[in-house]
Amino acid sequence: MRATFAKTYNNHTNTSLLKPSLILHVGPRKTGTTTIQGYLFQTNQGHSKSEMNKKKELMKTLEEDKFQMLSLKWSDGKHLIHFFNKLSIHKSYQTGESIYNRIDKELKNNLLTRRKNIAISNEAFSCLNPTVEAKKALEKLFDGYTVKVVMVYRPLMPFIKSLYQEQRRINVKKPDFEGLNHSTFGNEFGEDCQEELASYYAKIWDKPEFGDPLTTFNTFSFLFSKVEVLQLQLSNKIDILEQFACQALDAKNTCHLVKKYGPPERLNLGAGKKKFKLEEDLIVFEAQKRGLYASQSENKNCKRALRRKDHVLFLQQSLDKKNISVTFLQQKCINRKMLMKMKERALESERVLSSGQKFYDPLDNREFCSLEIASALRNPLILNIIQDPRICVKDKWKKLLFQ
Numbered sequence: 001m002r003a004t005f006a007k008t009y010n011n012h013t014n015t016s017l018l019k020p021s022l023i024l025h026v027g028p029r030k031t032g033t034t035t036i037q038g039y040l041f042q043t044n045q046g047h048s049k050s051e052m053n054k055k056k057e058l059m060k061t062l063e064e065d066k067f068q069m070l071s072l073k074w075s076d077g078k079h080l081i082h083f084f085n086k087l088s089i090h091k092s093y094q095t096g097e098s099i100y101n102r103i104d105k106e107l108k109n110n111l112l113t114r115r116k117n118i119a120i121s122n123e124a125f126s127c128l129n130p131t132v133e134a135k136k137a138l139e140k141l142f143d144g145y146t147v148k149v150v151m152v153y154r155p156l157m158p159f160i161k162s163l164y165q166e167q168r169r170i171n172v173k174k175p176d177f178e179g180l181n182h183s184t185f186g187n188e189f190g191e192d193c194q195e196e197l198a199s200y201y202a203k204i205w206d207k208p209e210f211g212d213p214l215t216t217f218n219t220f221s222f223l224f225s226k227v228e229v230l231q232l233q234l235s236n237k238i239d240i241l242e243q244f245a246c247q248a249l250d251a252k253n254t255c256h257l258v259k260k261y262g263p264p265e266r267l268n269l270g271a272g273k274k275k276f277k278l279e280e281d282l283i284v285f286e287a288q289k290r291g292l293y294a295s296q297s298e299n300k301n302c303k304r305a306l307r308r309k310d311h312v313l314f315l316q317q318s319l320d321k322k323n324i325s326v327t328f329l330q331q332k333c334i335n336r337k338m339l340m341k342m343k344e345r346a347l348e349s350e351r352v353l354s355s356g357q358k359f360y361d362p363l364d365n366r367e368f369c370s371l372e373i374a375s376a377l378r379n380p381l382i383l384n385i386i387q388d389p390r391i392c393v394k395d396k397w398k399k400l401l402f403q
Helices: 033-040 049-064 073-082 093-111 122-127 132-140 155-170 193-205 213-224 242-249 252-261 278-289 308-321 336-353 381-387 394-400
Strands: 021-024 065-069 119-121 146-153 229-233 331-333 367-372
Touching: 021 242, 033 049, 033 119, 033 242, 033 278, 049 065, 049 252, 065 093, 065 252, 073 093, 073 122, 073 132, 093 119, 093 132, 119 155, 122 213, 132 213, 146 242, 213 229, 213 336, 229 242, 242 252, 278 308, 278 367, 278 381, 308 381
Parallel strands: 021 119, 021 146, 065 119, 146 229
Antiparallel strands: 331 367
């Protein structure tokens, strides 16, 4: 079965007049879910005031389009999947059953009263096992609705970069997903982040499970027959939020408003709308973990505790002033053998998911490399910038950087 890229797919206006639609967005990981949920499902994100106003307007248009966006936290989704997968020995089985009953009650109440279209979004659904039991449980849960399953595909290299960036920024252990699909997501990423990333794929790529796009597609093709696939990197640059509003939801008013606003604001913008560079952000993040920055009490120039973005911007602009790029620092690359396995899996996925579009060139021999952070933090130039007390004095900062 091949994926379908529906341009005029409209479950809730053509053949299904008697049934409201239920849009089930299943991820998988690192495919724009944060953006989709942040704007259309109103999850808490660090947006600016102008972006918050846009979100309020989007909520109004979703009401006009008769959509109810059912909020389902990641942890709720995880418990729910444990329930579907019938892992009765797992402690979250009972919790998952109560979440199932809560959703069931809400969906049935909607059928009896408002009869709105429903949208549910949770990446944990990509962990679902394709069993007859799960199929029956979902059919019972969504009875009375016309179900449309939506997933997003992201090409390999941007996917790797995004996952690497996420892991580098997290200084706590990731949840243990053992029992979802018999794979563990991995532990804290420290100095050996690249090796850990390769190790993560070594555990699941031969037997793709958590977050693998092809496995997610095959699972839901079994459960619901048809899956609509959106693409995070389209050649015509259509933003994923626009794709979701216009194609997945097919919500006329919301689609129009999203097009009017254009792509959403990135969450990692600094002063002057300048995007933070990944490498500088990683250096600052690791330096903070190691306590290399002076505290507010230690640096008497600081009248407030500095945020990470203050340090990133200072480092970035200090290097720019010296016409120096962080690429001069030592790099670390993903194991070539592991990267090749990932590329082979990407080609296999794209044959099914991309409807003839080609994202990855098998002759592309580029490696994925990034800074060796430990080495960067031993560099005298980097250390001098990190420990420069003038960061807390704006007039000295401006003189240092811009004169």
